[in-house]
Amino acid sequence: MVGRVHSRRSSVCRWVFALAAAGLLLRLFQLQCLGFEQWSDYAVGQHRRLSCLEARRGTIRDRGGNILSCSLPVPSLYAVPARISDPAGVASILGPILGLDVSELVGRLKGDGEFAWIKRHLSEEERSRIEELGMGGLGFREEYRRVYPKGSLLANVLGLTDVDGKGIEGLELALDNELRGRDGWRMTGRDSKLREVVWLRDEDIPPINGCNVFLTVDEVVQDLAESELENACRRYSAAWGVALVMDCRTGDILALANKPDYDPNSYPRPPAEIRRNRAITDPVEPGSTFKALVGAAALEAGVVEPSSLFYCENGSFRIGGVVLHDSHPEGNLTFAQILQRSSNIGMAKVGMLLGNRRLHHALRAFRIGQKLGVDIPGESAGILRPVEKWSKISLRSITMGHEISVTPLGLLTAFCALGNAGMVPRPRIVDRVETAGGESVRVSDRTPLGRAVSPETAERMRNILRLVVEREGTGHRARIPGYQVLGKTGTAQKPGPDGRYSHRLFRSLFMGMFPASEPRYAILVMLDEPKGSYYGGTVAAPVFRAIGEGLIRHFDLPPAEFEEES
């Protein structure tokens, strides 16, 4: 009896457990087999995340490797509006901390969105204050902000990036493809507390940081040029100024100074007029500095010799219905003296000997009216009209540096031909590009642009231009004692509001190079609308001297008597 009771109970228990087990198995089959895809996708959606790994933008450095621009990691604040229950309350707290308009912030926090930027590129103080609040629905994302540790140094050349780190001006724009790099990405898994579980990583593509760009600019020379230019602009209340320093053998641009300039780290951005790189974007009439190129063309053509005599009409010469004047009346001058004293009448007569076609051909050989292909956007070619369109007075105007326009860089590059055995150097501002790991990507081309004059003509022209810096020359204020310097002054009249050349608005220029025997460094200084004095020899030549003396100290250049012995 007892046994039968036991047997029945255990049988019932077995059946109950069997049914339960069967039910579990059935449910397992339903979840694992029939609903596999649905639940698998759900799990992936919960635990898997695709993360973007942002690449760091490359640096821009000077020729010595000193950093001119780089990218710093900074936090940016975002919100998940779907998780914010009180947008107005959150906005009223965040607005004053971040300096944002509360009503506009409320608009961003409303809705069911999963992502909304609150503020990009926070400071560490702002981040700390936000973190202390411990608010839900907010998060930080690490981004990169472009900074310029040297402040306004070379600002007009380096350019700017936008808030997303994309180049929008200057070298940052021209070299954006090389600087930008390539973002990576990672497919990873997270646990219930949203912590990443490394062993669940499926794909891990590391970011490729941007390349580093090395310029030909020397930061010390750049600072020197900018300081001296600023002093001159302030002293003469000039509207703007440009100073260029080039290695006339290699075409390396050692300094490219613009005034006014700005600090690219500061907001808001200054107007475009301040940010212009006038050395390459603004073609100007070069005035009497152009006589150096015209003179070289005349020597090359063989129509003059340094001792050829010209009568300079005692300062007033009527030609083609127009009267030419010299700043100082002169009688007979040799060709060399015409350049030394910058006689407009003498130069016009030289031009007449040369003729339209030969002059035009020679100027094209100097790359006047052509782009030079430098790695900075916005380069202007300047204006050299086809010879068929020259008027009766074009020849005499062009010999004085009018009726023609050339950028400061174009003018100095052409002038460098006289120091480079007659070969026009290729101006370079980018020396090389390297990967983040230091491997070379490219080196800028150094081949010259072409021959303008023969080496003999270049040397003869240099000997003549040394006289400009002598005591009787217009550029004697550019003389550097102990060093042989050559150069040419320029004082260009500017057109007034009525379109005619003004007697009040001038542009002062001086371009020169040294050492005269084997030139290495060429410098051009240009000041627009100086007040008080306006002659190139008075305003620009002293700036050339100051920059030249700085170069001598920086590069430890031996004086002339050492060069003669070497």
Place this chain on the structure above:
Amino acid sequence: MRARTIAVAQPDFGMTRLGWKVSAVFGVFLVLGLSCLWLQNRVVEVSYQVKGLEQEISELNPRIVGLESELARMKSPSAIKGRLLDNEINMVIPFPEHEVHVKDGFGITRRPSARPRSREAS
């Protein structure tokens, strides 16, 4: 008096040997499963440690970059000039006639004197 033998129904362990085998197999799978869980847990713990170290490295990188930028700022010519002024070091650029150039063979020469100008480190 004769002893009565009461037959007590023995539990039916007719499946005894099979039951022990099944239990053994079940036990093995249980041990394996638990081991697997334990290993997985350990791997996850190590993952957290790796993630922590990655986090430390990623936090070092901004510091390095920041220090590089600060060093670049400190080395800039304008910053150096500013510190010279702040510290009132009063360094001046030498006049040309104060410069001495020493040739090989220790001959000494000076640059021709120029008109003195007052120049201070600006």
